[in-house]
Amino acid sequence: MANPLRRRSPLDISPAAKLVSYVLLIGWSFIVLFPLYWLAVTSLKLPVDVDRGPFYLPFVDFQPTLAAWRNILFELGDDTLRPYVNTIVVGLSSAGLALVLGSTAAYALVRFTYRPRVGLIALGAVCVAAAYGAILGGVPWQLAAVSGVAVFALLAQAVARRSRGTLANDDIAFWLISQRILPPIAIVIPLYVLFQQVGLLDTQLALVLTYVAANVPIVVWLMRDYFMALPVELEEAAAVDGASVYRIVRSVVLPIAVPGLVATFLITLIFAWNEYLIAVVLSSAKAQTMPLLVAAQDATRGPQWWAMSVLVLIMIVPVIIMAVVLERYISRGILVGAVKG
Amino acid sequence: MVSRYRLVAAAITAIFIASACSGATPSSAPASVAPAPSATVAEPAPSASAAGQDFTGVTVELLTFNGPQIAEPLQRRAPDFEALTGAKINVVAVGFQEIYDKAILDLSTGTNSFDAFVFNPQWLGDFTGPGYLEDLTSRVESDPVVDWQDVGPFFRDFNATYGGKVYTIPLDGDFHMVYYRSDLIDTPPKTWDDYLAVAAEHHGKDLNGDGEPDYGSCIAKKKGQQSFWWIISVAGGLLQSKGTGEGAFFDTTTMQPLLNNEAFAKALDTYKKTMDFGPPDEINLGVGDTRGLFTTGRCALSMDWGDIGTLALDPATSTVQDKVGAVITPGWTQTLDRATGKLVACDATTCPNAVDGVNYAPFASFGGWSGAINAAAAQEKKDAAYAFLAYMSAPAQSSEDVTLGKTGFNPYRTSHFETRDVWKAVGMSDQAADNYLGAIEASLQNPNMVLDLRIPKTKEYEQDVLDVAVSQYIAGELNAEETMQQITDGWNQITDQVGRDAQLKAYQDSLGVQR
Amino acid sequence: MASSGRPLDLDPRGVTNPDVTRGPRLHRRAILSLGGGWRSDAAARWVFIWPTVVVILFLSIFPLVASLTLAFSELVFARGRIEVDFVGLQNFQILLFGTERTHLLGLLKPPTPLGWVIFGLGLTVILRSLVGSLTGGHVRPLGALLRIAGAVLAAGLLWLVVQTLFSEGGRPGSLVVTMIYVFAGIVVQFLLGLGLALLAVQPLAGRRFFRIVFMLPLTITPIGVGYMFRMMTDTGKGPLEPIFGLLGMGQYTWVTDPWAARIAVIIGDTWQWTPFVFIVLLAALEGLDQEVREAAFVDGASHRQSFWHITVPAILPVSTTIVLIRLIEGFKIVDMPNILTGGGPGTATQSLTLQAYLDWRTLNLGRSAAIAYILLFLVTVIATGYVAWWRRRIRPV
The missing domain is CATH 3.40.190.10 (Periplasmic binding protein-like II)
Structure with a gap:
């Protein structure tokens, strides 16, 4: 058996540094894992064992019970399963969509030049504002939308000819990320009205669309940095060989960007997986997701710690599985293989 | 360049209209929530x-x-x-x-x-x-x-x-009662002064035999939860004496808040004093926490809704079976003279509903x-x-x-x-x-029960203004004067926004006052 | 060219090559000079970006405009419709000068001598950087105006901090409390996340285990993390209770002390969000070309040199992004203080979004939106300033 502290390559660090590394890694692991252990222990307790004081070891200082697990998994079976399925569907599809949209946009912002004209943007803003004003004033929203777009199309050419100021890629990127500044609390009611108008309340689709819009800016920003760090020579070589942009992206860029893509996918998946406020407003029965169930355990009786612990634990299992499966793609073996192959 | 923009604009329109049409059907009814099977119920009760x-x-x-x-x-x-x-x-x-x-x-x-x-x-x-x-x-x-x-x-x-x-x-x-440990306390408190005395007597003693000192009184004081209800329970007897229809929140002729006077100052002071006999982190305890503490024998007294009565019976939640007594929320021997804003002693005119000189005003909070x-x-x-x-x-x-x-x-x-x-x-x-049902009955039959606020924007009055001010008071950020001023200003602001006359009418309606 | 002061000499072809990492401008020139395929493939540039723009336009702009309308309105809920009554600046007036002033801005008192010293030092820094940014290079009138406005705002915020934190009897409102959370949180989370990523990137046995474990806190729903920390920090029946007992603090509780409560919130926030920094930096470190590092070592570079000359430049761009994202997300902190303390003791841990949430849940949507817009204004200014700063100092975006 090889000594784990032994030095293997010039990049390796000294045994003493390795020892320190292990101490630090294990120390932080303990900080991360202890609260989770406490959740696991709490899920096995009766209310009275939670209230009487801290007990740490099942069988040793309290008698464990599966009551909370039975209640959540069997007695409430369907009421747990439905949000669970919703969470999986909404989380995966919104993260997947956000990754596709966001990473292509990020690539475009790194490799292409955009010069949107200030005049056109201002015109668009004016048209949008006028359309909203009309809707608030009682005009049917379909009519307002169509006429807003029509006015924009009519005036666009004239305005574009006169306006000289342009924006750059950086401005587009900043505009995208700025969409995340406003706290969700301020936008959920308008979103509710929006989805109510188009009849999408309490559907998975509404949640997926909202999460895509909310998470795409993060994907763009993270992926932009990963793309910028990629060596451009490979793409140049492919372009010289006559490959199309799509082909270059698919067979040159994406394979090298896998670590970034995986990390970003995990982050957006987690954001969508765990989102609470938008879900609570946009869903009522069919489309409820798991965070709502967790929050619901704090009701008139105070938090039902045991049930809450069970829910949190079953909620993180799929994400952990995803992380375990995807983690290997964040490692350099794949990357080097892709670049060389 | 320009033509491209127009093309795109047209495309957006198409997408937008298409999505609008496909989604134009009204939202369908939410699907069923499967009923939770229950262990206890057998046959449908004949009805x-x-x-x-x-x-x-x-x-x-x-x-x-x-x-x-x-x-x-x-x-x-x-x-x-x-x-x-x-x-x-x-x-x-x-x-x-x-x-x-x-x-x-x-x-x-x-x-x-x-x-x-x-x-x-x-x-x-x-x-x-x-x-x-x-x-x-x-x-x-x-x-x-x-x-x-x-x-x-x-x-x-x-x-x-x-x-x-x-x-x-x-x-x-739903209304508040006071629960006490019947194995420790023979005479449950009648007034809030009694409550403080009983709490002081048992505070710091071991009440459940685990060798650790326990608490005289547990009242859930966490911000954003139930604080604002308890303070009205404490203040109830001081604010209202002539029956439910008198109201304890506003003057029923001017809609001026009743929470800026000697009576409410005394209630605030008493409320804060209960913290001397409570758990050190009482300021951050919700009702779930205090129920847990009481039913595991750690508190001599607690104020709560009817829930403790039934929770104390279940061995899964309680170690104090048959050691729990309930009593009507304590009252006061003084009450507010609304004309002067001062406290006056209870007698047959000032407190027509008093029992043995104590003006009870159980609060039907929530x-x-x-x-x-x-x-x-x-x-x-x-x-x-x-x-x-x-x-x-x-x-x-x-x-x-x-x-x-x-x-x-x-x-x-x-x-x-x-x-x-x-x-x-x-x-x-x-x-x-x-004992339990007797306390409930005594509360329910009391003609001086305090009705909770039910006018438009009730949540703003109670959760936005009252709760924040009381939390700031018990945390020491505000003194009693500032607390009462903040409540009065906040409430008047809401009243004026909605319209004083409309709110007055609503308050009278909620109390069933005929004018 | 903004490459001043950065060591770029180690690597002739890899990721730190200035022509590669300098961002889009140089890239573009390099690629466009190839001619042919890139230009003729005109559709791609639109196909790549428009779906994102459209999604954002439809799902972000409408709520943005609608909530701006709300901030200047009061809602009346009628049967079958919601009346939006325009009330002008009333919501802002109440927040900034009326009954909510002490909750938003805090209780302002004259600064202590220490407060004056801090204010003086801070003001000097602000003025120096303003003068520096106005005199260095060509500045257009509009740019100058914006910079002066930014400096005035910064000075105002500093004055607010000094009056609430460094004064006799003052106390911070949700604005200053939120800034404490954000700035303390970013520093601690970034340093911890970077340290953990550097540890976990080493070729150590069992590193996969550590990587998965370190991601765990991020996978839990923020509400769940909030409740978990409420259990952990319970001084009566929480698992740390015996530790408090051992330290002779059996009767101590953090919940009554404003600073202890704020620190508890920051600890919870850090536990939850350090993995975000960790996972992004880990991916960036893994993307480093190891051959470059090996070559450097062969050339006799030390670990420290390799860190400062290869690792740091490579992760700097993504680091600036992480800080920007955490800045934006951090200002929206709500679940942790809401669940842990409800904003208490008093208003000591109340964040801006929590204050907005309290109004929201009583359907006082106008005031809630007004708070959100104050936050939007503040964060936009800070984020713009931050981006402008890094464009000058670190890299073009």
Whole structure:
């Protein structure tokens, strides 16, 4: 058996540094894992064992019970399963969509030049504002939308000819990320009205669309940095060989960007997986997701710690599985293989 | 370049219109929430009620809050009701903090996804104003099933009624009582001064035999939860003495807040003093925490709704079975003279409802979960929804539900006090049942019960203004003067925004004051 | 060219090559100079970006405009419709000058001597950087105006901090409390996340295990993390209770002390969000070309040199992004203080979004939106300033 502290390559660090590394890694692991252990222990307790004081070891200082697990998994079976399925569907599809949209946009912002004209943007803003004003004033929203777009199309050419100021890629990127500044609390009611108008309340689709819009800016920003760090020579070589942009992206860029893509996918998946406020407003029965169930355990009786612990634990299992499966793609073996192959 | 923009603009339009058309159908009804199977219930209780009616094919969407309580009995009994009448009841459950927003949004935007609600009767002002709720007056008066006269007079005449009309069917009776350890305390406190004395006597002693010092009083003081209700309970006897109709929040002629005077200052001071005998982190405890502390024997006294009575019985939640007594919320030997803003001693004129010189004013905080019906629902849904709520409230069903700790329902009918068998069945001794039900009965029959605020924007008055100010007071950020000023300014601001006359009218309506 | 002061000499062809990492401008020139395929493939540039723009336009702009309308309105819920009554600046007036002033801005008192010293030092820094940014290079009138406005705002915020935190009897409102959370949180989370990523990137046995474990806190729903920390920090029946007992603090509780409560919130926030920094930096470190590092070592570079000359430049761009994202997300902190303390003791831990949430849940949507817009204004200014700063100092975006 090889000594784990032994030095293997010039990049390796000294045994003493390795020892320190292990101490630090294990120390932080303990900080991360202890609260989770406490959740696991709490899920096995009766209310009275939670209230009487801290007990740490099942069988040793309290008698464990599966009551909370039975209640959540069997007695409430369907009421747990439905949000669970919703969470999986909404989380995966919104993260997947956000990754596709966001990473292509990020690539475009790194490799292409955009010069949107200030005049056109201002015109668009004016048209949008006028359309909203009309809707608030009682005009049917379909009519307002169509006429807003029509006015924009009519005036666009004239305005574009006169306006000289342009924006750059950086401005587009900043505009995208700025969409995340406003706290969700301020936008959920308008979103509710929006989805109510188009009849999408309490559907998975509404949640997926909202999460895509909310998470795409993060994907763009993270992926932009990963793309910028990629060596451009490979793409140049492919372009010289006559490959199309799509082909270059698919067979040159994406394979090298896998670590970034995986990390970003995990982050957006987690954001969508765990989102609470938008879900609570946009869903009522069919489309409820798991965070709502967790929050619901704090009701008139105070938090039902045991049930809450069970829910949190079953909620993180799929994400952990995803992380375990995807983690290997964040490692350099794949990357080097892709670049060389 | 330009032509491209136009092309794109046209494309956006196309997408937008296409998506609009495909989504233009109104949102379909929320799918069913499968009822939770329950271990305790066997046969559908025989009921004269719904048996005669046939609602086959009718589905009622009922909104209530998510969680182990309240929704539980509704979900448990929905299949029984379906077997009796054919009506399917879908219990849609959302978070406690969000029901209000969801219900109002749903009703005001005309979405109307819900036919019935089981919610907080404090919101009646907000819900009846725009005409969201069905008037149930004629239904309850002629219906033998709901047995309206059996409902406690306070819940019937005040809680379920707004502006002289019945809008809700009570499913739960909520008011504060004080719980004490009957094995330690012989004479439960009559006044808040007694309360402090008893708390002081037992504070720091070991009350449950685990060798650690325990606490004299546990009251959940966490911000954003129940603080603002307890302070009204403490202040109740000082603020209101002439009966429920007098009101404890506003002057019923000027709509000036009553919380800026010697009486409320004294209540604040007493409330803060209870912290001297409480757990060190009492300021951050919610009602779940204090219930846990009390039922594990760590507190000599606690103030709570009816829940501790049933929670203390269950070995899964309690180590103090048969050691718990309940008593009407303590009162005061002084009360507010509204003309001067000063405290005066209680006598036959100042405190006409006093018992042995103590002016009690038990506080029906929250008021108890109640069923209401959406006025915009289809007629057959209204009928079925009413039949279900009446079935839930009928003595046959509710007498059992109020004895179960897990339901979160507390007694509110005369028959709940008279049928002692059901209480024995869940493990209450005769003596304990007498004590617990006696305290409830004493509170309910007190004509000076304090009705919780129910005017429009009640949540803003209580949760935004009162709760924050009281939390700042007990944390030491504000002194009593500043606290009362902040409450008065905040309340007057809300009143003036809505319109003082409209709010005054609403307050009078909520109290049933005829002028 | 903004490459001043950065060591770029180690690597002739890899990721730190200035022509590669300098961002889009140089890239573009390099690629466009190839001609042919890139230009003719005109559709791609639109196909790549428009779906994102459209999604954002439809799902972000409408709520943005609608909530701006709300901020100047009061809502009346009627049957079948919601009336939006325009009330002008009333919501802002109440927040900034009316009954909510002490909750938003805090209780302002004259600064202590220490407060004056801090204010003086801070003001000097602000003025120096303003003068520096106005005199260095060509500045257009509009740019100058914006910079002066930014400096005035910064000075105002500093004055607010000094009056609430460094004064006799003052106390911070949700604005200053939120800034404490954000700035303390970013520093601690970034340093911890970077340290953990550097540890976990080493070729150690069992590193996969550590990587998965370190991601765990991020996978839990923020509400769940909030409740978990409430259990952990319960001084009566929480698992740390014996530790408090051992330290002779059996009767101590953090919940009554404003600073202890704020630190508890920051600890919870850090536990939850450090993995975000960790996972992004880990991916960036893994993307480093190891051959470059090996070559450097062969050339006799030390670990420290390799860190500062290869690792740091490579992760700097993504680090600036992480800080920007955490800045934006951090200002929205709500679940942790809401669940842990409800904003208490008093208003000591109340964040801006929590204050907005309290108004939201009583359907006071106008005031809630007004708070959100105050936050939007503040964060936009800070984020713009931050981006402008890094464009000058670190890299073009």
